Amino acid sequence: MIKASMWTYIKRYFIYGLLVIVPTIVTIWFFVASIQVLSRMLSPLFGHKLPFIWMLLLSIVIVTLVGMLSRLFIGRTIVDYIDGIIAKIPIIRTVYTSVQQLVGTLTIRNKHLSKAVLIEYPRPGVWAMAFITQHTVSGLYDASGQSLGADRCAVFVPTTPNPTSGFFLFVKKDEIIELSISVEQSMKMLISAGILTN
Numbered sequence: 001m002i003k004a005s006m007w008t009y010i011k012r013y014f015i016y017g018l019l020v021i022v023p024t025i026v027t028i029w030f031f032v033a034s035i036q037v038l039s040r041m042l043s044p045l046f047g048h049k050l051p052f053i054w055m056l057l058l059s060i061v062i063v064t065l066v067g068m069l070s071r072l073f074i075g076r077t078i079v080d081y082i083d084g085i086i087a088k089i090p091i092i093r094t095v096y097t098s099v100q101q102l103v104g105t106l107t108i109r110n111k112h113l114s115k116a117v118l119i120e121y122p123r124p125g126v127w128a129m130a131f132i133t134q135h136t137v138s139g140l141y142d143a144s145g146q147s148l149g150a151d152r153c154a155v156f157v158p159t160t161p162n163p164t165s166g167f168f169l170f171v172k173k174d175e176i177i178e179l180s181i182s183v184e185q186s187m188k189m190l191i192s193a194g195i196l197t198n
Contacts, residue, residue, distance in 0.1 A: 015195055035059045113156065116186035118177040121157060121169070129179075129186055130155040130169070137170060161191050 039055045050058070069078075087093050113131035121128040133156050137149025153173055158166035179186065 015192060034063075038062065113183045116179040116181055116183055117155065118179060119155060119157070119169070119171050119175065121167075127177075128157050129190060130157040130171075131183060131186070132176075133168075140170065158190055160193050163187060163190050 035052070035055050038059050039050060042055075042058065043049045113133065114135070115132040117130050117132055118127045119130050120126065121130070132153050134154035137152050137154050140149035140152070141147055149170070151173055152170045153176060155169050155171050155176070156166055157169060158164075181189075
């Protein structure tokens with residue numbers, strides 16, 4: 001019994017270690033690989049290979065400009081067009097989608113998910129973990145102009161093991177149970193399908 005219990009703890013902490021280490025390693029690898037690709041593209045313009053620190057600064061500037069451009073209508077159109085082209089290439093499409101999901105998983109844990117909660121979903125008696133995105137919903141009116149958001153919260157119910165997809169719901173405040181665990185801890189629980197509970 002003791003050995004079985006010890007083995008359970010070892011497996012749990014091993015999976016916990018993977019969830020901590022793998023995203024960090026992938027993020028660092030992706031960042032360094034991106035700098036190397038930009039270095040090969042930009043070095044001919046300068047006639048020689050640029051120092052790493054300069055490539056790092058240029059990469060930050062380029063990524064920031066791409067981010068700003070993608071927020072505009074024209075930039076969004078270009079991004080959608082590129083996504084459409086890549087979606088037609090069988091093998092590259094799979095890799096591209098996987099990277100998008102990974103980046104989404106790494107970035108979804110942000111200030112917009114303010115609180116981890118439980119709601120009854122998809123039917124009474126069944127509880128789903130969700131995250132509050134708005135404590136008070138504004139701009140939600142019925143046909144007569146009456147506000148519907150004063151007593152409701154906007155919540156996001158993510159799927160497992162990929163929390164970048166899910167459902168967006170308006171739930172009455174008195175039907176929400178707030179959890180004492182953080183958003184990050186809740187995400188670990190979701191991604192591991194309940195294996196990691198603390």
